[in-house]
Amino acid sequence: MNKKLFKCELLNEEYTVTTLRNGLKIYIMEKQNFDSVYAVFGTKYGSIDNCFSLNNGEYIEVPNGIAHFLEHKLFESEDGDAFAKYSKTGAYANAFTSFDKTCYLFSCSSLFEENLDILLNFVQSPYFTEQTVRKEQGIIGQEIRMYDDSPGWCVLFNALEAMYHNHPVKVDIAGTVESIAEIDDNLLYECYKTFYNPANMFICIAGKVDTDKVLDKISSAIKPCDKIQINRKKVDEPASVVTNYVEKQLEVALPLFCVGYKQQLKTEEPSLRDSIAVNLLLKLIFGESSHFYKRLTDMGLINDEFETEYFTGRGFAAILLEGESYEPKKVAEEIKKEIYSVLKNGIDAELFEAIKRDSFGDTIKRYNSVNNIAMMFIDAAVSNYNIFDEIEILREITLEEVLKHIEIFDENKAVLSVISPKEK
Amino acid sequence: MGAKLVNITNGVDGVFIENSRFNTTIISFNCYLPIKKSDIASNALLPYILTSCSEEYENFTLLNRRFNMLYGADLEVSVDKTGDTQHIKFSVSVINDRFAFDGSSIVLDATNLILSLIFKPRLNGKSFYDEDINREKRKMVENILGEINEKRLYAKNRIIAEMYKGLPYGISKYGELDDVEKLDGSDLYSAWQRLLLNSYVRVQVIGDVLPKDFFDTVAQRFADIPRNPYTDYKAFSTLEPSDTVHYVTDKMNVSQGKLVLGFTSETNGVNCYKFNVMTDIFGGGPYSKLFENVREKMSLCYYCSASPAVTKGHLLVESGVEFDNMERAEKEILNQLIAVQNGDFDDTTFEASIKSICGSLKSCNDSLGSLDSWYATRIFTDELVSPDDAIEEISKITKQQVIDTARGIKLHTVYKLIGEGSARDE
Structure with missing residues (x-):
């Protein structure tokens, strides 16, 4: 033992x-x-x-x-x-x-x-x-x-x-x-x-x-x-996507969308540090305090259902942006535009500090619940890390390091999935 | 815990639940108003406007950044029905001061921020700004329309509307779509006035310490407001049993049917624990009659469960089944109710239910959100009832009391959601 x-x-x-x-x-x-x-x-x-x-x-x-x-x-x-x-x-x-x-x-x-x-x-x-x-x-x-x-x-x-x-x-x-x-x-x-x-x-x-x-x-x-x-058995998965658009009709009132950016992994799965960095990046660019979130809300393109996720596991990783919108294609375009804008203009340091504090607070809160602690242990057991490392990483990570991950947003590996209302 | 209600001012009570096991403090501002068709939509939209901007933070981006800087303080708003009362809740949960990088008072700052959102909104004279109203209206309309996406919830909302047709509880918690669309600045301003003048308010703080002078600060905020608070929030009105069973069927393009059975009970606010135990034995945990028979023995469904609406005294059984199996499932659900009424459940099941309910009540003390919600939804009694008090009461319940409670259960409405191509149509 x-x-x-x-x-x-x-x-x-x-x-x-x-x-x-x-x-x-x-x-x-x-x-x-x-x-x-x-x-x-x-x-x-x-x-x-x-x-x-x-x-x-x-x-x-x-x-x-x-x-x-x-x-x-x-x-x-x-x-x-x-x-x-x-x-x-x-x-x-x-x-x-x-x-x-x-x-x-x-x-x-x-x-x-x-x-x-x-x-x-x-x-x-x-x-x-x-x-x-x-x-x-x-x-x-x-x-x-x-x-x-x-x-x-x-x-x-x-x-x-x-x-x-x-x-x-x-x-x-x-x-x-x-x-x-x-x-x-x-x-x-x-x-x-x-x-x-x-x-x-x-x-x-x-x-x-x-x-x-x-x-x-x-x-x-x-x-x-x-x-x-x-x-x-190792899966032979090409870097490319199968198709960049897929649509299905279901019994919904307004369309649902999921924009995905497929990532080609160099390791079996992203490290804890990389996951934290990508999650910070998503909050910075698309979170509720971002310019993007305000702009698309004001344009009537997204509502409170909008959310982002760094979707990872053994042998796969992708960024997902999901929500409801009457104009999913326009949302997907705006996401691309926002990426260009960040590449060109960067992110202001004040927002980065705010987002870091926000994530730090969220991490502290997770220790309020035995359920959450057990869930953190599961991830740690599967991916082999120390759960306390998250706090240290959040304290020391820099904007520069976070922004490096913007390369995941490769337009050629983007897909848009839409669920649209059934035609009567 | 021995928490007590403290009267802060006219129709405003405070509760402090001391609990040092968390890294966080939660402050919730619970406002209760009677459910009225004329007010429900504006009352429901108001909190979303109040928490999207304020006099100090003119848009939600600035406001969100302020919450980010308070170490991810979570601002939450919810609107619900507690009996015939509309419950509007504002809450903020924030990490305790000892975690601040710079020694700042995060809890006090978050507390002041939530008060300023409620008392100092972004007003345009005696109205709100159109941009704020239209944004939140659009989101609310989309939210209501989106209810159709979750078929289980949709079916549940539909049966409630049918069971309580023409009664306050039958109105959707956000109001009807048409009513939301018609709202304007003066409606929202009136709703804000109603909230400040007429609602019964319960302010709850759960954490290791009560922020200094917090209840005095709340009293000062209300000092210049000529309060005429709602007092009937303790009234308990239940649905009368129906002589005939109502059958309602909707058709939709779905691959699985939803079957919901609505029952009345003889429950009043006093004997709700017996009602809880009876419902749990009928269709609660995996030891329940519905799980054992409808799911496990007959393989008819993935879920078939009963839940009590304690504040209205009705009971719903929800299930997702193949269209062709709906009649079999309905029949078996009713058979299992008869079994409970006849006392056809063993001591093991009875004890399992008591232990399971008491176990989850005990766990309430380990969750800030559960504790906050527990106290905020129990407004019918003069004294605060803690989860531990409830455990004591539940432990005294006998098998015979469960049987007696079950005998007061009457089928009221059967709701079915079936596929458009399905032959079954009632």
Whole structure:
């Protein structure tokens, strides 16, 4: 067991990262003045991991949506349903699957140890049968249908499809009704065996806990596993976009848009420092205090739904600017114009100072919540960094460094996705 | 916590909840006015104008930069219905002074800023500037139109409008589209006057310290205002049961149907905890009757859940289902209600519900936003009720009380949103 302590004087907080001999990483922050605890057991396995090999064997390609399907099914063990067990303790339990991870979580204000037992137990006890798989196909089928009617979801995935030729990030996390129909119990076991190995997993806990006791419990509860080698098939993704415009009609009142700028990554994913810099850049150019935001609001082109995101994960990165507008094409043009203007005129230093303070305050606020702390741990576990570094980076980063990232706004790699109202 | 209401001035109360576990302080200014068709749209638009500019900061860019400089102080505005009362909320959450780079008093500065937005707006004589009104009107109209994007929320709003047709609670929280479009400067000025003169106001501060003399400062702001505050905010009016069930169906180009069932109850403000527990056993957590049967056993949907509207005493069951499965789902939801009414749920489920509700109430103390919202929406009682007080009451509830509460539940309206090509049309 290897245990490291991280401290932040400014916040008066500390946490430990412990790596067990089997490779499982455990993040714990004690918050003794809180009533509740938030705990997550996760794996670096998400919707994009759909072609892989175990221990240098042959690559197998699995149906889209299988990571999410597995998440649903893992709640059922041979000795009963995990929700039923949680219901005896009163904990809130849930799970989620993203592009590159699957996480099982609970929050509770009492009986933490019992809840941790339930979490550790069910995540390590897969139980899939033909019958239970079939039952879940109906439920997830309805989840997929629900998202089919969500314009916000569709505008994003259409933008991703327009940007990515081959990368599986363009595929809906839940898959399609057709792809999940191909899932069976054997495939689920295959994926489980590959990705639910402790070496590929992490546990994140924040709240009223005793670190040493928790570590003892986890160490003794983790089942022995063979060391494995996971190879995720490298995707050959061209730098170019597939198409620069995509439009779909749905039942909406005014059009939704998503402008995306695809980034060609030099590393597997952007560093924490680069992510902070790009997020600052987005606030500077497009945030609520920017000239752009005022100009487009005054022109009636955007409303409070307008938002930006640096969308990143394993093997993909893009800038996304989303919102509602009667004139999406004009918004996309104005975004380009604004980039030219910043390239020509720069950004005033006073605004940079204001945005830095704003981001610093946002970071401090995140430590108000055990839920947020656990979420920060998840990102840190997946991308391997110290969460306190964010504060230091924000203190020292310069406008010059931030502005270097403007090169991501490459016009040739821009896409516009629009959801427009159905023609009656 | 033992927080108490402090009377600041006529119809203005203050609450300070001391809580040192956060890095942040939240200050919220909650104004309550009766829901009236003639006023609801202007009352709803007003806070968005007040928080987009002020006498000191003439446009939202300057104002936002000021908030940025206050270390990302979050200014939030919301408009909601609490019973038959319109609840207009201004809040600012700001990191505590010890984090300031230069030793400045961030909390006090943010507090003064929010007061200046409410009391010193950007006025053009006895009106607001057209540019500010038109900008916020356009955004409000787009916001109302955009409600159609989220079909689950749209279906929920539709059933409320149908259940409360002709009643104050049936009006959309932002007012109707036509009413918003007609608003002018004098309407907004009147709304501002109403807010200052006639609303019941509750000022809440949650943090490690109450900013020095804050409640006195609030009293001074109101000193020259001839207050005639709204006093009926504690009234509790519920929807009468209906002799016949109303069926409403809308058609839209959707791939999944939405089914919402609206029920009345015999709840009044006093017995709301029993109502909460009963609703939770019926369709709350994963141990509930609806989750176990409609989702897990029958695989009819991804979600099928019941939620109580405590301030109006009604209950909604919402689900997303295939058009062809709607009748089966409706029938099963009603079967499960009968099961609860017959006491057909075991002690494990009952205890799970009590533990789950108490657990989430306990967690309220760990969230500034939850605490603020908890106190701001509980205006029906004379004494402040804390989440811990609620836990104590809920722990005393018996299974029989849940059954009795369930027996007072009556189906009122069934709302369906179906696809345009769907054969089912009622």
